[in-house]
Amino acid sequence: MKSFIKARDVKTIFNEKVIHDGINLDINKGEIYGLLGPSGCGKTTLLREMVMLQDFHGGSINILGHELDAIGHNEAQKLRREWGVLFQAGALFSSLSLRDNIALSLVEYTNLSQKMIDEIVEFKINLVGLKSSDASLFPSQISGGMKKKAALARALAMDPKLLFLDEPTSGLDPISARDFDSLILKLRELLGLTIVMVSHDLASICDTLDRVAIIDEKKIVYEGSLNNIENNNNKFIQMFFKGIS
């Protein structure tokens, strides 16, 4: 299988505090891959490093064949169009309506006609399970669950190959959370996405993830499928996965 993301020996240091000390992981094409670990272990930091929001201090991260520590401006811009990122609270642009939020990348990066853009936006809105009538609402007028769906539609606007999700189900009620899980599975099936997510939601982890990496004590303590995970004797894994299987 072709690996989309390759991290080798990644080190991160904040104010003399070591966050990651030699992280290695491979994420393959078409996978739903989870980054798990106790809070404060640096899952979100690692995700932010992958999407070039934060620098790392050693090792290398390779995404879709681009080395992040030696990437040029134009190459970085090109790479940014090949992924979508969903932030924890959605991070929709509050000055734009949902339609404009989703259309923004299309307007800026392509020379599609207004009619074509409208059609794409409508398709994406329906794909994530929002109604077309919601399109003219502003982010402050909609609920948390809708915000996440709209942000997902925005992340999918450019038809990315890679999707990064930061705690996609946090703050949602259990029913919406399960809906979101099945939405993610459906999207993977329909669009052949590769999805990387940080999550705490055990139900969502068991339902959606193909493989996981568990970060504890600055290192990856487990990488692989969820099948035999409870046999691992790491303290966090034992605590977290006690009930399943």
Added chain:
Amino acid sequence: MKFSGEFTLYLINSYEKKLDKIDVTNIKSIEINLKDLVYFDTASSIFINSFIKKCETNGIKVDILTSNKDVLATLDLVKTSKKTSQQIPKVIKTTLLASIGKITYQYYIGLLAFMNFLGKLFVTKVYYLKSIKNIRFKEIAFEINESAIRALGIIALTSFLIGLVVAYQSAYQLKLYGANIFIVDMLGISMLRELAPLMTAIVIAGRSGSAFTAQIGAMKITQELDAMRTMGFDPYIFLVLPRIIALMIAMPILIFVADIMGVFGGIIVAYIDLGITPKLFIERFSEVVLAKHFFIGLLKGPFFAFMIASIAVYRGLMVKDDTQSIGYNTTKSVVESIFAVIICDAIFSILFTNMGI
């Protein structure tokens, strides 16, 4: 000792005082009777527990009389957690010298961060001007309207009042010397050259500068800036430069309006108080107030605008991930930009006077 009824943290203080009064040196053993307790909370449990400890270190035997399971369980909980828990480390007090050093270092880091911001701004500007397509006219126009055109009213009013007040105060002095007509020279030069640009800058710093900081700060907290970056929209191009450029374009226009209104205020006072007709005022004005004063005033505009906008935007980007930080940085933004404007004005003043302009 007998406790009965509800024993909660509100009662601890009064019991503590009573216990302190008892002289413990002659007592060999104490019975603590908790039989009649209805309710016993953890704070009182901690109190009883530490009292027992104190007695035991003084060699006093303590017996607890109770059969209530809940009370015993609470006491046990406190005892075991006391054994396992570590003390919360005390906050280390710093000396005066250490805190002076710390503050100085923070200012130094802040200065470096601002230099870093200016450097990034310059690089973006160069990239920006490489192609006309990169210039975001829509955003610039939006910001000109938002932060300048909408400020016209308040700027017109303040400068009108400033012109009025300055003219009124000096009219009284000039009358004493019978030098009434010199009000035109005085007001014209001071208004066009110094007061109008300065007042405009201060109003804009308070009105639009603070808005820049709060807007960008809020966008940072809601991760909108992160979202922009991951989508490949550089916030410097989309948010920072349009604001700075918009203010640099709009500032001279605002100063021009402030000039008109200030002088208008002066004309009114001169007519009412000194009996100088508007016609005479304007004739004298075109005679003695050279055009260079007007142009110097306008020239200051873009410089002040750059100071205000860049400090405001920089402060917005400095907002950390908590809500308090927005207030702190907005205050800082206004104070620092007004200070920077006054410093800049002083430099101009010295420069132009020495150059003989």
